[in-house]
Amino acid sequence: MNRDTIVVGASGASGMPLLIQCLKLIRAAGRSAVLIMSDSAALTLRQETGLEPADLAGLADAVYGPDEVGAPPASGSWPAAGMLVVPCSMKTTAGICAGYADNLLLRAADVTIKEHRPLVLAARETPMSAIHLRNLHELAMLPTVRVIPPMLTFYHKPETIDEMVYHIAAKLVEPFGVEAKEYRRWQGL
Numbered sequence: 001m002n003r004d005t006i007v008v009g010a011s012g013a014s015g016m017p018l019l020i021q022c023l024k025l026i027r028a029a030g031r032s033a034v035l036i037m038s039d040s041a042a043l044t045l046r047q048e049t050g051l052e053p054a055d056l057a058g059l060a061d062a063v064y065g066p067d068e069v070g071a072p073p074a075s076g077s078w079p080a081a082g083m084l085v086v087p088c089s090m091k092t093t094a095g096i097c098a099g100y101a102d103n104l105l106l107r108a109a110d111v112t113i114k115e116h117r118p119l120v121l122a123a124r125e126t127p128m129s130a131i132h133l134r135n136l137h138e139l140a141m142l143p144t145v146r147v148i149p150p151m152l153t154f155y156h157k158p159e160t161i162d163e164m165v166y167h168i169a170a171k172l173v174e175p176f177g178v179e180a181k182e183y184r185r186w187q188g189l
């Protein structure tokens with residue numbers, strides 16, 4: 001493990017194809033990822049893709065469950081490039097915002113913030129309540145935190161859902177210096 005490793009947390013919001021695409025982009029860029037999945041993420045992964053957490057093992061250097069609070073990403077002394085939470089549920093958002101680190105995903109996010117490393121949150125819920133928005137606002141005020149909700153985009157003329165997923169995933173990994181080869185950037189009118 002080295003400072004190139006990106007900690008990827010997956011919580012139980014909708015958006016598992018985004019998680020998979022982000023892991024693929026990180027790997028394609030020659031970077032490494034360790035994956036932390038909450039129990040609800042495993043449930044959502046099954047519901048949305050028919051896959052099991054073990055099926056993602058080939059896309060990450062290690063896969064940890066939420067109870068493995070002694071795993072490397074639980075410590076700031078373990079070097080990492082930062083952390084991406086994709087998808088990020090409102091429960092996990094609240095936990096990160098409150099510093100309530102009662103599982104490995106929340107602890108790793110807490111560590112990322114205290115070490116001033118980049119933390120990207122693919123926060124997903126709709127509609128968002130005032131509570132959700134308050135928590136996201138508080139987190140967005142931290143200079144190392146970026147809130148990147150997976151919102152639909154059309155300006156790049158996507159023809160398939162996969163193209164939409166790719167575009168959003170490219171935005172999510174970019175803060176870590178991961179370049180997505182087929183990312184269609186805005187070229188101007």
Ligand SMILES: Cc1cc2nc3c(=O)[nH]c(=O)nc-3n(C[C@H](O)[C@H](O)[C@H](O)COP(=O)(O)O)c2cc1C
Pocket residue numbers: 010011012013014038039040041043044047088089090091092093124125126
């Ligand atoms: C299929 C499915 C989709 C869900 N989608 C969302 C969502 O988009 N956003 C959200 O905040 N919670 C969503 N939830 C609810 C969370 O999974 C639930 O609040 C859970 O306790 C979150 O736990 P975690 O943050 O530890 O993963 C969804 C649940 C299921 C089963």
